[in-house]
Amino acid sequence: MIQNDVPSPSFDTALLVEDEKALAQTLKIALARLDIRNVLHATTLESARKILAENTIDLILLDRNLPDGDGLSLCRELRAAGFRGTVLCLTAKGEIDDRVSGLDAGADDYLPKPFHWEELAARIRALARRKSEVPKTNALWKCEAEKLRILGPKGWVQLTPLEFKLATHLMHANGGIVGREELLKEVWGFRFLPKTRTTDYFLGRLRKLFENNPDSPKHFITVRGAGYRFFSGEDDVSGGLESDPRD
Numbered sequence: 001m002i003q004n005d006v007p008s009p010s011f012d013t014a015l016l017v018e019d020e021k022a023l024a025q026t027l028k029i030a031l032a033r034l035d036i037r038n039v040l041h042a043t044t045l046e047s048a049r050k051i052l053a054e055n056t057i058d059l060i061l062l063d064r065n066l067p068d069g070d071g072l073s074l075c076r077e078l079r080a081a082g083f084r085g086t087v088l089c090l091t092a093k094g095e096i097d098d099r100v101s102g103l104d105a106g107a108d109d110y111l112p113k114p115f116h117w118e119e120l121a122a123r124i125r126a127l128a129r130r131k132s133e134v135p136k137t138n139a140l141w142k143c144e145a146e147k148l149r150i151l152g153p154k155g156w157v158q159l160t161p162l163e164f165k166l167a168t169h170l171m172h173a174n175g176g177i178v179g180r181e182e183l184l185k186e187v188w189g190f191r192f193l194p195k196t197r198t199t200d201y202f203l204g205r206l207r208k209l210f211e212n213n214p215d216s217p218k219h220f221i222t223v224r225g226a227g228y229r230f231f232s233g234e235d236d237v238s239g240g241l242e243s244d245p246r247d
């Protein structure tokens with residue numbers, strides 16, 4: 001019997017990429033029993049890409065042998081594009097080399113077929129726990145320059161070199177206001193300052209990546225007319241920061 005009495009961390013929307021009809025059917029039922037609210041299903045890489053483009057997916061169950069290619073190529077693609085959801089590979093290829101290449105491609109875990117439902121459920125629960133455990137306040141805002149990633153409230157965030165430079169530049173100011181001109185010079189390397197919305201655009205990107213509610217940011221704050229500032233905690237932001245100090 002599966003016990004669902006104790007609320008446990010789960011995923012909102014899962015995408016099952018599996019071309020074997022009977023297995024897909026069983027998996028859909030299994031995922032529903034794990035309290036995953038929406039389960040979408042693709043039988044090819046092409047249809048998976050389409051679903052991923054149109055939905056926010058936080059768990060992918062990914063078969064490797066698909067009619068139009070290897071599931072791992074999709075996993076690599078997604079990670080390169082900054083996909084931060086959880087990927088669990090399901091495959092008949094249980095050999096150690098395949099397992100390693102799966103993890104190298106950015107999969108979070110690897111489950112060889114055939115597997116028992118209980119094992120799948122245990123793996124998914126463990127992945128959900130791992131995901132929900134990441135944002136410990138004392139570990140927040142850890143920066144890994146060589147991997148271009150920063151640990152924010154939503155977990156590890158993979159950044160482009162420019163995004164990383166911008167985020168860390170703001171973070172190093174320790175809550176101080178950093179002006180647009182300084183960012184354009186130090187981060188973008190401009191010698192002459194163009195009139196541009198670039199900094200606003202990139203701050204918006206950082207908010208989307210790091211903020212629980214990008215429309216009401218707690219960390220990457222715009223100080224109208226002055227620049228931007230970064231706060232690490234949830235409570236540091238007092239009201240009125242969005243307003244122009246000269247108003």
Ligand code: CA
Pocket residue numbers: 018019020063064065066
């Ligand atoms: Ca298959």
